[in-house]
Amino acid sequence: MTPIEQYLAPATLDEAVGILQQGEVTILAGGTDLMPQSKAGRLAIKRTLMNIRRIPELKGIALDNDAIRIGALTTITEILNDPLVKEYLPVLADACDHFASDQIRNAGTLGGNIGNASPAGDTLVPLIVLDAEVELASKPNGSVTTRRLPLAEFFTGPGRTKRAANELLTAVRIPLPKAGHVARFFKFGTRPALDISAISIGIAGVIDNGVISNARVAFGAVAPTPIRAARTEEALEGRRLDEATIEAVASAARDEVNPIDDVRATAWYRKELIHNMTKRILDHVAQA
Amino acid sequence: MNVAEKTHFIEADTLIGKRIQKKDAPEKAAGKTRYIQDMVLPGQLHAKILRSSRVHARIVSIDTSAAKALPGVHVVLTAADVPDQQPIGVARDHLPLKGERVRSLRDEIAAVAADSEEIAEAALKLIRVEYEDLPIISDPQDALKPGAPLIHPEPHGADGKHLHLKPNAPIAFAGKPDNIAMQFDYTHGDLAQAEAESDVVFEDTFKLHYVTHCCMGVSGIIAEFDASGNLLMYSNTQVPFLHKREFAEYLHMDPSRIRIIQPPIGGGFGSKLDIYPFEVICIFLARAAQRPVKMVFSREEEFLASPTRQPVLLTLRSGCKKDGTLTFRQVHTLHDNGAYTSWGATTPFVMMQTFSSLYRVPACDYHTTAVYTNNPYAGSFRGYGNLQATFAIEQHMDMLAEAIQMDPLEFRLKNAQDAGEVTGQGMKFKSCGFKECLTTAAERSDYQAKHRDNIVHRGDAGPVKRGIGIASMLHVGGGAKIYPSDGCGTILKLDDFANVTLITGASEIGQGSETVLSQLVCEELGLPISAVTVVNNDTAITPWDVGVHASRTTFIAGNSAIGAAKKAKAKILAAAAKKHGCDETALDLRGGFVIKADTGEPVVELARLMRNLHFSDKAELVMTTFYYEPPSVHQDKGFKGDVSAAYAWATQVVEVEVDTDTGIVKMTKVTGAHDVGRVLNRLGIEGQIEGGVVMGQGYALTENLIVDNGVTRNPNFRDYKLVTAPEIPEMDISFIESMDGEGPQGAKGVGEAPSICIAAAAANAIYNATGVRIFALPFTPEAVYRALHGKAEKPQLQAWKVTTT
Structure with a gap:
């Protein structure tokens, strides 16, 4: 581990992206992933450690036209307690309710959970089925520019994303769900919380007269990144939630994922869980 | 203070059975307790150990030159630097620093003492070790195969030093011609006849896994030599007096020059019952540096290098008659010893007691072979083999009951012992609340009705199945006579204000002994708990005690404390009688006063009496000593004998919900009934049982x-899953007060008992819910799901048939 040469704590976004532009920067927000990973030698902190917690632009949850914008620095606890989230995005609140422990929720941020790009990150699967986009800011030519990317396309591997080294993840934008929108999250670990998912499932769609449209299915911890499951979505799109459809969707899900064996579960068991829990989620939606 | 005038008569009261807050609770809750981690001695160095990066290998070379050259490094040691090191452990098979061969990943190769932990860490990275890999034995069954690689072959040092060995040299020097670390054989009754009389016989193999203690306080030590060469250790040990003697042997020192002080200990559970290489190495470093040296494990190191519970492969044959009478048990176990022998290998002492004497068994035949492997080595852990034994027995109890179509509770009651019985192994049950434990736990949980109903509902729609399971345990409750003495000494003094200093050999490791011992003393002397200061952590001050193990402290140290308090009381009453011209038998102590026993009328304030005694012509202080040795006996060579002064019993009923879609087992309720002799501190015992x-x-x-x-593969709390608060079940605990005649105020030991039955009862509950019996632990969701889908591998054990007669 090379020693950290400088520690910076910018107070504005402009300042922060300026520092990033100079290169060799590790970003610190809540620190709940960064610290244990660097200590364990899995992640090397670069020459500059930049604490972004003093930047006001990165905080808060607000309505922004037809979307909800959640600042990257928003903690998991703040999301859990936010009235906008409760009203429009209950599936995200549900995921936050299964997220680690109170202490970690108080420190850990949404931007950090996304930036850490764990295939098992608890907020990623629900955000993907909510069609969330990430907002990235940079200062390549002396002025701040931003771009947006769908979250479903953001991850490229464990710990890797399409964020360029000079970019800062500033916020997540989630379109306001339409009438009839339903979304569910399920996480499987040995313990109800304070556990890394063996698998996680997000399912969303709009139900109109019993027919599902805009079907979204995403899985966590079954691939190098959280994934959107196109074939499973296809099995769900435009269908009624009858027994045959549910079984077809669950089977499609099992076939579509390609997990690995690790200390937490075998691939076979993960596929079984994906099938059984996809079925259970859809059964519950059908009965509701 | 003129209390006497207001209180003409002092009502009789007792502290026994009350809810008394632990004396150390405020300090711990406020974060003010100074653990070994918090201690900083002037001039202290920090030590780290370089462990093997190979599972089994010959060490070709070790180069420490770069580490020694690093600024801030004071000492770097390898085996070559301590040619006088002696083997440690039960079998003397373990040299603290490995010079010739590493046998597991935890093995110590070099150690560094430096100005800071960071420098010590950096120095470790500069040490170059060249290895030559050797074949690995990780399955204990492979260790017994003909031609298996030897874990402890005769050393082949280039210097040929082994040639100078005496014939009985320890294994670490002489080697071992096979991989068998230890064997145990026990038998009572006529096995063949008992088997012939059986109507039903089951034979199954059970597999018990690795778990570890996870003490909040990780292992640590500070060692320091004074200018005269006396060694002072700040240690978390549970057995300071045994260790003082052992360290003296390892260090070629006079034991009187070794002093052990125990800072507050953050949990033991058996893990601090043996001497480990890190302790000896830290002393070597302190000797070389001539400075205090502190070594504290990281959490990962604690997972990798502290002992585990003994993993066991166990084949049990059990039989019974159609009328529900047990006939026999035959047991063969294979213990995975790991690379070195610690207490884990001796768990058969406890396991055979459970096989021979939990329920009435006319014939019992028990055999254990503990084998060396390249795995982590097992130590002692709360329950000491009894969780493993009970897991097998209590599943077979359910299976036998089902086979003869008898209610599982009735079957157990039919074979449960009563007070006064002597078992085949020679254990005498002077007090025995076993049947009351069974009926109480069953009634309070509505066991029989639920057990029947759950079977009826197994086939109902819906993924979640409910189950209820019962299991019981027998464990020593009055110490265990393993060492020449199982005793404990007490020194007690009263000061001029009638405050008591209780100096006891018994260590506090978080179990609440300070509080319960204070309570027992106050009960004799009629004083409030706040009047007692306990001194219990310094071998230079406290009288001898064998240590914290075998659920013995309340019983043994409690009787010792009562003995000293009774002597003090006799002295006080005699003095009071003489001074006030009355008969001492008419006096008693209550509420801080000497009183008239019949009326409760105060005679003199105790503090005043103490001062009168002290500041008189014949100045006297009240100071007493007592040594309690329990009336238990050592086992004979066949492991028979009444090894404990009392025996504890418990029945636990576990209720579960099994989600058959995921395999997750939710423990919803535990109903326990514990024969604890008598409840002393209700708050303490509830906490210990929970x-x-x-x-x-x-x-x-x-x-x-x-x-x-x-x-x-999972040396961290992320992947080693401890139970957290949301999963803790509802608990309904009953205390069966059998009032043991030898116990302090009637109490028996309880420390280990509550952990013992849970896994066995859970296994029976899962069967009750699903009709699937699982023979291997743990019941993780995937393991249960596999079993429910017929994909569980049934454990097999073949090796014993080849190697034992």
């Missing part, structure tokens, strides 16, 4: 140290 239940729950459902080809 904590024990949760530890048993972890063993049953979530905890699993995954050792894969000698490599521990």
